[in-house]
Amino acid sequence: MHDTTRYFYRPVVLLFGAISAVLTLYVVWLTLHNISLLRPGRESFIGLDNYLRLLTDGRAINALGRTVLFTVAATAAELVIGLAISLLVDRDFRGKRIVRAILLVPIVMTPVVVGLTWRFLLNPTNGMMNYALSIVGLGPVDWLGDPNVALFSLLLADIWQWTPFVVLLAMASLESLPEDPQNAARVDGAREWQVLWHITLPALKRALLVVALIRAIDAVKAFDIFYIMTRGGPALSTETLNLYGYISAFTNFDISYSLTIAMVLTILTNVALLLLYNLAFRAPKQGQA
Amino acid sequence: MKRRDFIALALALSSSVAMPAFAEDAAQPYKGAHLAVLMEGHPTTDGIQALLPEFTKATGIEVDLEVVPESDITAKMLLEFSSGSGRYDVVQNNIIYIPGFVQAGYIVPLDDLAAKLPDNYDKADFVPGYLNTSIVDGKLYGLPVYGESTFLMYRKDLFEEYGLTPPKTFTEVAEAAKTIKEKSNGEIAGITMRGAQGIQNVYVWAGWLWGYGGQFITEDGKSALGSDEAAASLDAYARVLRDYGPVGVANFGWEENRVLFQQGKAGMTMDATVNGAFNEDPSISSVVGKVGYTPVPVETDKLKGGSSSLAVHSLYIAEASQQKEAAWLFASWATAKEQQIKSFGIAPNSGVTSQAALNSEEFNKRYGAFKDAMLASIARGNPQYLPTVEAANEIINNAGIAVSKALAGSASAKDALAEANAANDAALSR
CATH class of the missing domain: 3.40.190.10 (Periplasmic binding protein-like II)
Structure with missing residues (x-):
């Protein structure tokens, strides 16, 4: 069959494909050298040395672990809390539109402002969090200065900012669900939690998986609040792979190694997301077929 | 007004405007030059920024002063240096980077410029310990903006x-x-x-x-x-x-x-x-x-x-700059004693590099409480306090x-x- 529409979409696909392929190949080419901003004209081809160096670089491997921990914890917490809130507000009540507007506030805030605000809140000597703790006789906690706590403080800020995003999308999906299956189940004598577990949640599954994917991609790339709140410290306890790449480039001026880190992170992220995507969207279809 | 009078007046006016302009052109060989300068967020920079109109008035050189935090400034200048863009004519940074910059050929020696345009430059007025940190292999590479211990x-x-x-x-x-x-x-x-x-x-x-x-x-x-x-x-x-x-x-x-x-x-x-x-x-x-x-x-x-540390932050002229003489005029003006003395009234600044400024009445009045301890620390300051390698x-x-x-x-x-x-x-x- 001859489909003439292909003359319209193929050039566009080709153009985008070519651009990303050229850029990727250029980055790969740069990672095979030892380019440093401090040694102009003295770079040479070093093959896979940068990749081998990354494999044995304990700092990079720890940073990767933190990236995974942060991504999984942030996505999971935002999903659970966001879903719980959206189920609670999934009914008609006065002021629902105001609630929805307020939910938007953290999402539209610039990350730099979010980071600074949380830094003030978490200030160990005159921050609001420690004041609140002192009222109930706890603390003081050194939120950003204690290496065992700092990553969780950053999680707190990320969860605060992005849970509303999950709430908004889940609310929209809930509102578009047909009510008949739920009512039918209730007529058949199902309790509310059974309705929720067996009817509502399975119907929401698709929407939630998409939300989880978007949040996971964002969490892997998270940089702003890390940079503003801790810059990877104290004692490297909040240095993700993203941040390590930044430091390699802009503190150590080791451009090739920094790109190697970015390249490996990109590959790992793509593989992980492709697996997730297949899990979410392909499997049910095959099951149905 | 009669027409003849009007023409006479117009002539008189135009000549009174035009004459000094010709004179200024002769005194301002770099008039119309446009410099891009990158400096650190610091009280001394505030002082230079406030005094810039005087420099433009005296030389006719326009200056775009870009101010960024010290922690980001090295990456910013290196990105431009390494691409040879000539984006910045004059940059400021810690002297620990001088060996790396010199080896990479990013900054130029200033001795010839100093000999050619010596008006603002008074070598003997700089605190010797500060100026010496900017000399590599006998060549001067930087003019100290501020120093401290x-x-x-x-x-x-x-x-x-x-x-x-x-x-x-x-x-x-x-x-x-x-x-x-x-x-x-x-x-x-x-x-x-x-x-x-x-x-x-x-x-x-x-x-x-x-x-x-x-x-x-x-x-x-x-x-x-x-x-x-x-x-x-x-x-x-x-x-x-x-x-x-x-x-x-x-x-x-x-x-x-x-x-x-x-x-x-x-x-x-x-x-x-x-x-x-x-x-x-x-x-x-x-x-x-x-x-x-x-x-x-x-x-x-x-x-x-x-x-004790010896931390000096100097101005350097970029190799890729197309207007090095105008750049030198700015750098030597910004670090001259006149500007340093004026800067006391602009921002808290005890890091002056001019001996005349250090010994001024104004300095003693403001910073007398720690002046002796500061000078003692500078005198025993360690130029290798932080590593100075590439x-x-x-x-x-x-x-x-x-x-x-x-x-x-x-x-x-x-x-x-x-x-x-x-x-x-x-x-x-x-």
């Missing part, structure tokens, strides 16, 4: 109340810190210093490293952070901050540390001499007149270098991680430094 600041009132004497060794620092914290029932921290990972904590800890007889790099170019002296110094630094320091010290940079001391919440601090200007400013400080200043202590007689930034970063780990207790001082030592050796051999 480090010293120990202590609360005279508390020391008197608790019967303490100004510490001469780091052991005495720890003892004094203990006394202050205990006798004030924990109300006042014994000592506060910078703990934030990176150049922040390294800038202050380096004083302890040298004061314990350690160093960053050996004579044959190997990392020296694995030594027992280094471990002892870091152990002492972390211990005194953990035991007698303020809450949250792990994230203290220059600002947090300075503010805490200004508020009277700490008995001692060790930091840049410019902090004296803030301590003695009644509009922001509650400890005016209560602070004593004394050199950074030493723990041993066998020093490889002094424990990989300086990476070495400082690795050392900062070690200090942060020891401070947090997530590794012993010896183990943390062994790790930094290996990373630094790798960076030095790359």
